[in-house]
Amino acid sequence: MHQFMQTLIDRRAALIQALGQHIQISFWALLIAILIAVPAAIWVRRSPKLAQIILQFTGILQTIPSLALLGLLIPFVGIGTIPAVIALVVYALLPIFQNTYIGLTNIDPSVEEAADAMGMSPTRKLLRVELPMTMPVIISGIRTSTVLIIGTATLAALIGAGGLGNFILLGIDRDNSSLILLGAISAAALAVGMSYLITILEKLKFRTAVFIISASVIFGGGFAIYNVASKINNQVIIAGKLGAEPEILINMYRDLIVAKDPKMTVKLKPNFGKTSFLFSALKNNQIDIYPEFTGTVLETLTKSKDTPQGSNAIYQLAKRQLASQDQLRYLKPMAYNNTYGLAVSSQFARKYHLKTISDLRKVTGILKAGMTMEFMDRKDGLKRVKRRYQLKFPVKGMEPELRYKAIQARQVNLIDCYSTDSQLRQYHLTLLKDNLHVFPTYQGAPLMTEKFAQQHPEIVTSLNQLAGRITAKQIQEMNYEVNVLNESPAKVARHYLVRRQLIKG
Amino acid sequence: MDSPLIEFDEVSKQFDNQLAVDHLNLAIQPGEFFVLVGSSGSGKTTTLKMINRLVTASAGTIRVAGRSVEDYDLPELRWKIGYVLQQIALFPTMTVAKNVSVIPDMQHLPNRAVRKLVSQLLAEVGLNDHFANRMPRELSGGQQQRVGIIRALAGKPPILLMDEPFSALDPLAREALQGLILKLHRDYQNTVVFVTHDMNEALKLGDRIGIMKNGKLLQVGTPKEITTNPANQFVADFFSNNRYSDLNKILVSQLIETGFMGTSKIIGEDRSAPAVGRSTTLKEVLRLLTSTPLVRVLDARGKSIGWFNNEKVVQFLSTL
Numbered sequence: 001m002h003q004f005m006q007t008l009i010d011r012r013a014a015l016i017q018a019l020g021q022h023i024q025i026s027f028w029a030l031l032i033a034i035l036i037a038v039p040a041a042i043w044v045r046r047s048p049k050l051a052q053i054i055l056q057f058t059g060i061l062q063t064i065p066s067l068a069l070l071g072l073l074i075p076f077v078g079i080g081t082i083p084a085v086i087a088l089v090v091y092a093l094l095p096i097f098q099n100t101y102i103g104l105t106n107i108d109p110s111v112e113e114a115a116d117a118m119g120m121s122p123t124r125k126l127l128r129v130e131l132p133m134t135m136p137v138i139i140s141g142i143r144t145s146t147v148l149i150i151g152t153a154t155l156a157a158l159i160g161a162g163g164l165g166n167f168i169l170l171g172i173d174r175d176n177s178s179l180i181l182l183g184a185i186s187a188a189a190l191a192v193g194m195s196y197l198i199t200i201l202e203k204l205k206f207r208t209a210v211f212i213i214s215a216s217v218i219f220g221g222g223f224a225i226y227n228v229a230s231k232i233n234n235q236v237i238i239a240g241k242l243g244a245e246p247e248i249l250i251n252m253y254r255d256l257i258v259a260k261d262p263k264m265t266v267k268l269k270p271n272f273g274k275t276s277f278l279f280s281a282l283k284n285n286q287i288d289i290y291p292e293f294t295g296t297v298l299e300t301l302t303k304s305k306d307t308p309q310g311s312n313a314i315y316q317l318a319k320r321q322l323a324s325q326d327q328l329r330y331l332k333p334m335a336y337n338n339t340y341g342l343a344v345s346s347q348f349a350r351k352y353h354l355k356t357i358s359d360l361r362k363v364t365g366i367l368k369a370g371m372t373m374e375f376m377d378r379k380d381g382l383k384r385v386k387r388r389y390q391l392k393f394p395v396k397g398m399e400p401e402l403r404y405k406a407i408q409a410r411q412v413n414l415i416d417c418y419s420t421d422s423q424l425r426q427y428h429l430t431l432l433k434d435n436l437h438v439f440p441t442y443q444g445a446p447l448m449t450e451k452f453a454q455q456h457p458e459i460v461t462s463l464n465q466l467a468g469r470i471t472a473k474q475i476q477e478m479n480y481e482v483n484v485l486n487e488s489p490a491k492v493a494r495h496y497l498v499r500r501q502l503i504k505g
Numbered sequence: 506m507d508s509p510l511i512e513f514d515e516v517s518k519q520f521d522n523q524l525a526v527d528h529l530n531l532a533i534q535p536g537e538f539f540v541l542v543g544s545s546g547s548g549k550t551t552t553l554k555m556i557n558r559l560v561t562a563s564a565g566t567i568r569v570a571g572r573s574v575e576d577y578d579l580p581e582l583r584w585k586i587g588y589v590l591q592q593i594a595l596f597p598t599m600t601v602a603k604n605v606s607v608i609p610d611m612q613h614l615p616n617r618a619v620r621k622l623v624s625q626l627l628a629e630v631g632l633n634d635h636f637a638n639r640m641p642r643e644l645s646g647g648q649q650q651r652v653g654i655i656r657a658l659a660g661k662p663p664i665l666l667m668d669e670p671f672s673a674l675d676p677l678a679r680e681a682l683q684g685l686i687l688k689l690h691r692d693y694q695n696t697v698v699f700v701t702h703d704m705n706e707a708l709k710l711g712d713r714i715g716i717m718k719n720g721k722l723l724q725v726g727t728p729k730e731i732t733t734n735p736a737n738q739f740v741a742d743f744f745s746n747n748r749y750s751d752l753n754k755i756l757v758s759q760l761i762e763t764g765f766m767g768t769s770k771i772i773g774e775d776r777s778a779p780a781v782g783r784s785t786t787l788k789e790v791l792r793l794l795t796s797t798p799l800v801r802v803l804d805a806r807g808k809s810i811g812w813f814n815n816e817k818v819v820q821f822l823s824t825l
Contacts, residue, residue: 113590117590
């Protein structure tokens with residue numbers, strides 16, 4: 001509880017900003033959903049067949065997993081707020097459409113007849129009689145959608161739209177339950193608050209409610225235009241995957257760029273969800289630079305068939321393929337190799353004299369492994385390890401952070417990890433040597449479009465200062481400072497650069 | 506004689522597989538109170554709704570003030586014709602005043618004039634100004650229908666159509682509103698077309714009565730002409746059924762429809778009182794009531810829906 005309050009106090013500025021983003025995304029999604037669903041329901045109300053088709057269609061849309069939808073949208077609309085809003089609109093359509101349709105089709109026919117007999121035009125009848133009568137049902141649909149949107153909007157953080165999901169993602173990644181709670185409680189409170197606000201809106205007169213909604217649209221619209229306009233100026237956007245290490249790296253990139261050209265504005269977008277999100281964002285010019293690993297390039301991005309031996313050969317192949325396939329420039333990599341590894345507890349290692357992965361064959365009978373889905377699925381991951389080392393053991397799929405908890409609680413005794421993970425130090429684990437060189441080399445280097453590299457040669461020069469620098473030990477230490485000691489990535493990055501005299505203190 | 510205000514010329518209405526109105530010819534004079542009477546399914550409501558084009562005729566011509574209704578702009582036609590429904594159908598989200606001013610608002614009458622008009626109309630149907638800001642659901646059925654009537658009269662229409670306006674009301678409210686509508690008819694000198702299934706109501710209100718059956722107009726005449734000289738056996742029966750109490754021809758269903766069945770909860774030993782159905786004759790009910798204080802009424806599924814006692818039946822008989 002004390003820790004939670006401390007987190008709340010430390011991060012109140014970030015929380016307010018995230019809350020603002022969350023409200024903004026939710027508000028636009030809700031508004032657009034209303035503007036689509038209500039007219040659509042009005043349009044089809046005389047045609048039950050068409051209405052059934054739309055009901056089923058919106059129902060199907062709602063069953064698409066949100067993460068899949070976000071991924072599908074990136075090639076078309078990029079990253080950030082827009083795909084998040086679109087995805088949320090898709091989910092919000094059904095309750096609003098359904099309620100509006102049901103409300104309109106259940107109006108007492110004698111009231112309709114009375115309106116007709118008074119000589120009302122269809123439009124006047126709709127505005128004066130039908131919509132006011134349907135309003136309570138429509139509002140309750142809007143309320144359902146609002147709660148749905150606010151909950152789902154936490155996923156917007158995965159594609160760089162920010163919001164309260166940032167807290168939850170960071171909390172999961174850093175194993176910090178206070179952050180998770182902060183994000184989750186804020187999102188829940190926001191949902192309850194909005195639902196209450198809508199209840200108040202419902203009790204107002206029809207015209208007052210319309211006035212208030214229009215006013216907030218104009219206000220919100222102005223704000224959004226201001227936001228868009230403020231993004232147009234010439235700034236460099238650097239993004240990074242979820243986690244402390246990418247965030248430290250992009251902070252270094254920023255410091256190096258700004259040290260060379262103080263007039264340059266650099267915007268950081270840390271904690272993106274997935275490799276594929278970032279890669280499409282880069283190709284669609286939504287971001288300018290992000291750090292990528294050589295091994296990931298060959299494995300995931302260029303789908304290279306052969307994997308050469310030796311770190312330099314791997315880098316050269318990745319560089320060539322990115323240049324020819326996607327017109328991207330891949331700068332020189334840093335020193336450390338952040339590859340996969342298998343780890344056991346130091347105590348377990350001592351007891352069975354385990355030093356290399358081959359040594360595991362001595363204990364196959366008692367091995368229980370907890371591993372990430374990604375590691376289990378990759379062809380250079382678990383599959384190759386089992387084949388090359390001729391190992392057999394049961395494996396449970398786990399979220400990255402859960403693995404460490406599980407091995408600490410002795411529910412498993414073998415996990416996969418990254419060789420630079422700070423948790424290896426935190427949980428007293430021993431990394432087993434990859435004596436048969438099964439895991440590919442994963443060296444980090446900045447990735448950008450060829451066009452961007454040609455336009456900004458000074459940025460290329462700045463970033464190349466990191467080539468061949470940063471050892472595995474150094475990055476592990478920096479990760480530890482961020483993840484465990486709760487230092488800010490910006491501070492840790494700056495500290496490193498100053499100490500190595502890459503920038504002035 | 507004046508030229509007719511409303512004129513049906515060989516008018517038919519075909520619904521999907523039913524001829525609702527069959528070659529109807531009828532002329533209604535200005536200032537007349539004309540009642541269309543018939544049992545359900547006789548085509549009387551369809552005939553009424555064709556006048557303001559809520560229903561479009563399949564064949565023939567309907568003329569209002571000498572012009573075919575098809576030649577009117579819809580709002581122009583409907584603002585000339587007030588309309589009162591059995592279901593009353595006040596707009597539930599509007600206050601009484603807003604309901605009454607629906608048509609004046611569409612005609613762009615100034616606000617002050619509308620307020621004055623609403624207040625004057627409320628007074629004419631015996632409702633004071635406090636009702637103006639009430640919502641329809643706060644009113645009794647009788648009060649609601651008073652509002653329904655002045656909503657129809659607010660545009661000062663020369664024609665008023667009334668579709669069984671009082672049949673959902675209790676007998677007291679019905680009696681009062683029948684008197685009221687006659688007074689308003691005299692004051693406004695408008696032409697009323699009134700649909701009912703209740704012969705007594707027709708005889709009480711109509712200057713002339715048209716009797717319909719199976720989409721055909723059987724006879725048109727003053728109440729006196731019809732009672733003394735029915736055109737055929739059906740008219741005679743329909744009429745005598747209501748007028749003279751042949752207790753073997755009056756069924757429980759008629760007492761239910763006219764509102765003489767008690768509906769409060771039956772308690773104590775009355776729960777085992779003798780039971781009758783909708784098609785039991787009034788004679789049988791009277792016979793039972795000589796030996797028991799109460800008779801229960803059951804629906805087709807044997808569920809109790811109400812009761813009769815001596816008082817209810819005597820009240821009913823007094824209306825015949």
